[in-house]
Amino acid sequence: MDETYRQIRMRAREILKEMPEPLFYSKQKEAVAFSRLLFKESKPVQVLIHHLESEFEEDFGHGFFHSEKVAVEAGAIVHIERGKNSKTEEIVFKAHVAGLLHDTMRKHPDHAEKGACYAEELLPGFAFSLETVQEIAYAIRLHEAFKTCTITPPSGKDAPLLSKALYDADKFRWGPDNFSHTVWDMVSYAKIPLPLFMSHYPKGLKGIEKIKETFRTPTGKLYGPDFIRIGLAVGQKLHTVILEEFSPTCRGMASFPPAP
Ligand SMILES: [Fe+2]
Numbered sequence: 001m002d003e004t005y006r007q008i009r010m011r012a013r014e015i016l017k018e019m020p021e022p023l024f025y026s027k028q029k030e031a032v033a034f035s036r037l038l039f040k041e042s043k044p045v046q047v048l049i050h051h052l053e054s055e056f057e058e059d060f061g062h063g064f065f066h067s068e069k070v071a072v073e074a075g076a077i078v079h080i081e082r083g084k085n086s087k088t089e090e091i092v093f094k095a096h097v098a099g100l101l102h103d104t105m106r107k108h109p110d111h112a113e114k115g116a117c118y119a120e121e122l123l124p125g126f127a128f129s130l131e132t133v134q135e136i137a138y139a140i141r142l143h144e145a146f147k148t149c150t151i152t153p154p155s156g157k158d159a160p161l162l163s164k165a166l167y168d169a170d171k172f173r174w175g176p177d178n179f180s181h182t183v184w185d186m187v188s189y190a191k192i193p194l195p196l197f198m199s200h201y202p203k204g205l206k207g208i209e210k211i212k213e214t215f216r217t218p219t220g221k222l223y224g225p226d227f228i229r230i231g232l233a234v235g236q237k238l239h240t241v242i243l244e245e246f247s248p249t250c251r252g253m254a255s256f257p258p259a260p
């Protein structure tokens, strides 16, 4: 990663430390802990991770940090939505697999569709039933923001909740995680110069604002906007910091857009 971005990421993480933690983690502590424990103790999940790490050199999608958080929090969401019963562990497991696989094709155009196809090819080899494969692939197909769904859900009863939970856990990442990790991985991977990054910054924050209205499960609608509010607060503070502390690096631009 470019040294300037490394320093900006460090400043972003410092700003984040001053922010409150999203409410989801305190209010739904048990569900998150339950999902995390299953994730760590599930042999099939660990085998799948091992496979993905060997296939994608520890860089699948936005990286393992992103995929694991999406997996664990999608698992927590389905647990909250369904409550505890004899089938809970089964759907939490499906959420873990969907979370791990949802961004495997992140670096390709139409990554949701390609990622779903990858899951359809991979999972039967891991002895998943056809119904489960279809449910997971459906969730991956539908996880992108601002896209209209025209796909008929598969017959598996978990498909609708699984897809909504995957979406919400993925969009939780547009909050604080965006400024601690995601955006820096993206600009670094695409080699985007800082002036160009800054020229898109206000538009980027508006996109984050818009995601607030798109959460799909009751749990996502309850806690998602809080993630986004914190992320936006970090983004706005960081905008000022970049202008004040990194402006020599940005010279060459006619003018910086003001913070929205
Ligand atoms: Fe994605």
Ligand SMILES: [Fe+2]
Binding pocket: 062, 066, 070, 102, 103, 170
């Ligand atoms: Fe994602």
